Amino acid sequence: MSTQTTGIKVVGPLRAQYKEILTPEALIFIEELERNFGERRVELLQYRRKRQEEINSGKLPDFLPETRNIRHGDWTIAPLPQDLQDRRVEITGPTDRKMVINALNSGAKVFMADCEDATSPTWENIVEGQINLRDAVNRTIYYENPSGKKYELNEETAVLFVRPRGLHLEEKQVLLDGKPISGSFFDFGMYFFHNVKNLLAGGTGPYFYLPKLESHLEARLWNDVFVFAQEKLGIPNGTIKATVLIETIMGAFEMNEILYELKEHSAGLNCGRWDYIFSYLKKLRNHKDVILPDRSQVTMTVPFMRSYSMLTIQTCHRRKAPAIGGMAAQIPIRDNPEANEEAFLKVRADKEREARDGHDGTWVAHPGLVPVALEVFNREMPVANQIHTTKQQKIEVTAKDLLEIPGGNITEEGVRVNINVGIQYVASWLSGRGAAPIHNLMEDAATAEISRAQLWQWIRHPKGVLQDGRKVTVDMYEQYKVEELEKIKQEIGDTAYKNGRFTEAIELFDQLILNDEFAEFLTLPGYELL
Numbered sequence: 001m002s003t004q005t006t007g008i009k010v011v012g013p014l015r016a017q018y019k020e021i022l023t024p025e026a027l028i029f030i031e032e033l034e035r036n037f038g039e040r041r042v043e044l045l046q047y048r049r050k051r052q053e054e055i056n057s058g059k060l061p062d063f064l065p066e067t068r069n070i071r072h073g074d075w076t077i078a079p080l081p082q083d084l085q086d087r088r089v090e091i092t093g094p095t096d097r098k099m100v101i102n103a104l105n106s107g108a109k110v111f112m113a114d115c116e117d118a119t120s121p122t123w124e125n126i127v128e129g130q131i132n133l134r135d136a137v138n139r140t141i142y143y144e145n146p147s148g149k150k151y152e153l154n155e156e157t158a159v160l161f162v163r164p165r166g167l168h169l170e171e172k173q174v175l176l177d178g179k180p181i182s183g184s185f186f187d188f189g190m191y192f193f194h195n196v197k198n199l200l201a202g203g204t205g206p207y208f209y210l211p212k213l214e215s216h217l218e219a220r221l222w223n224d225v226f227v228f229a230q231e232k233l234g235i236p237n238g239t240i241k242a243t244v245l246i247e248t249i250m251g252a253f254e255m256n257e258i259l260y261e262l263k264e265h266s267a268g269l270n271c272g273r274w275d276y277i278f279s280y281l282k283k284l285r286n287h288k289d290v291i292l293p294d295r296s297q298v299t300m301t302v303p304f305m306r307s308y309s310m311l312t313i314q315t316c317h318r319r320k321a322p323a324i325g326g327m328a329a330q331i332p333i334r335d336n337p338e339a340n341e342e343a344f345l346k347v348r349a350d351k352e353r354e355a356r357d358g359h360d361g362t363w364v365a366h367p368g369l370v371p372v373a374l375e376v377f378n379r380e381m382p383v384a385n386q387i388h389t390t391k392q393q394k395i396e397v398t399a400k401d402l403l404e405i406p407g408g409n410i411t412e413e414g415v416r417v418n419i420n421v422g423i424q425y426v427a428s429w430l431s432g433r434g435a436a437p438i439h440n441l442m443e444d445a446a447t448a449e450i451s452r453a454q455l456w457q458w459i460r461h462p463k464g465v466l467q468d469g470r471k472v473t474v475d476m477y478e479q480y481k482v483e484e485l486e487k488i489k490q491e492i493g494d495t496a497y498k499n500g501r502f503t504e505a506i507e508l509f510d511q512l513i514l515n516d517e518f519a520e521f522l523t524l525p526g527y528e529l530l
């Protein structure tokens with residue numbers, strides 16, 4: 001079955017309820033977004049590639065000379081609405097029905113419903129996610145699990161943000177003139193079209209998180225999309241508010257410019273630490289000196305990560321914008337109180353550093369961590385936010401600081417963990433689950449990107465040498481892969497392994513590691529298999 005309005009055509013299966021979202025009016029709105037902004041999106045992706053080529057030929061990322069006036073000028077973002085003043089703890093998670101209810105009820109100030117790192121973009125996940133968000137906004141959302149447990153919204157719930165897919169991702173189940181449309185425009189457009197009026201009637205607003213931006217020109221594109229969407233639906237300009245994730249090394253050099261482009265629509269910046277590590281590695285992968293140690297050693301306290309978070313806080317507060325912290329990977333460990341306590345201690349230390357540095361809020365991955373982060377922020381941040389503090393204003397963060405290569409070492413364990421976790425994650429993603437608990441840590445698309453990028457680079461880089469002197473090679477990868485797959489089978493059992501799309505996951509993972517051409521995102525070849 002297919003739905004056709006004008007040039008737009010839905011080719012994905014249309015279950016009865018899907019038609020409530022994929023209405024002719026909503027599809028025309030999406031078509032207008034795609035017709036007006038689709039070409040610019042593709043050009044901006046091309047611009048990303050051009051900048052990558054420049055880096056490959058030796059030009060390091062730097063602050064832009066042409067936007068000096070913006071960096072040095074005196075300006076601030078527009079005032080924030082009342083319900084975005086206090087964002088001390090934000091929970092994130094996929095748009096799964098039960099999880100949406102749990103997250104909204106979790107006691108966090110904000111819930112970021114994620115169509116990106118935490119979502120495998122199967123057609124079902126994407127459209128049903130929109131249904132769930134609509135029902136959450138209407139407050140009619142209800143769920144009953146197979147054992148009869150009922151879920152509905154509490155009186156008091158978190159403020160809802162939505163993170164559409166990044167600009168690189170397309171939605172192949174919706175075609176315009178025969179070509180897949182932008183996943184970003186689909187996610188943003190559908191949510192905005194169906195919910196803006198109810199959100200405003202409920203005293204809140206259409207709030208978004210924007211992922212993986214690499215330049216202020218991408219922020220300009222989003223701003224133009226917002227202006228267009230508001231005008232089209234008769235909503236006052238500046239109603240939409242968006243927090244941009246600074247999660248690429250290129251974006252870190254354009255924080256001021258990104259805030260400036262979105263001035264009327266800005267709700268600050270967030271430190272998307274996992275994609276940031278991936279981006280640092282991806283962009284600089286061919287540099288003769290850039291090499292990262294084991295993933296577990298690249299923490300928020302290594303100099304280049306610390307510089308980036310300090311610069312985010314400093315930039316935001318100078319512009320009267322909130323600076324939200326990032327995600328610690330630890331999650332509760334139910335069956336082991338000691339390990340659980342250790343995980344909580346790590347999360348607590350991470351949140352204490354963020355709050356003391358001046359962040360205005362932070363992210364948690366699990367409802368069990370909301371009280372941990374809340375206790376820290378309540379203690380360290382007695383008022384709604386720290387936007388007015390000048391804590392970081394005197395620190396100077398230079399291009400050299402942002403690019404500093406971390407110390408540490410590569411170990412056999414580090415290679416094995418990347419193979420083991422990377423393959424398990426890809427299998428989960430292909431099975432429709434975009435966030436997974438693996439070895440008691442939260443894994444999602446961003447963390448998996450680090451694992452596969454490290455393996456790719458360690459094999460090819462002259463400095464990809466283990467602490468004990470052995471070079472990381474294709475043969476080593478192949479040997480450890482066989483051994484790690486055996487461990488996975490033992491761990492999850494034969495049935496789960498057989499049903500888990502592991503054959504395709506291994507094929508895809510091999511392709512990502514063994515091809516000399518570095519895939520820009522693992523989700524691009526992955527999407528061909530969904």
Ligand SMILES: CC(=O)SCCNC(=O)CCNC(=O)[C@H](O)C(C)(C)COP(=O)(O)OP(=O)(O)OC[C@H]1O[C@@H](n2cnc3c(N)ncnc32)[C@H](O)[C@@H]1OP(=O)(O)O
Binds near residue numbers: 100332366437443447
């Ligand atoms: C790098 C980044 O981009 S970070 C942002 C993107 N990543 C994310 O958002 C990850 C969000 N977190 C999650 O998806 C999950 O917490 C996982 C996958 C890490 C762990 O999931 P599980 O092992 O299933 O969690 P667990 O079994 O402990 O869950 C217990 C309960 O908490 C709920 N829960 C767990 N995490 C969340 C969440 N983030 N939001 C809402 N509810 C949640 C579960 O639904 C479950 O509910 P129930 O008791 O009513 O059945």
Ligand SMILES: O=CC(=O)O
Binds near residue numbers: 274275276326446
């Ligand atoms: O999106 C968040 C990240 O850390 O990546």
Ligand SMILES: [Mg+2]
Binds near residue numbers: 211245247272274275
């Ligand atoms: Mg990310």
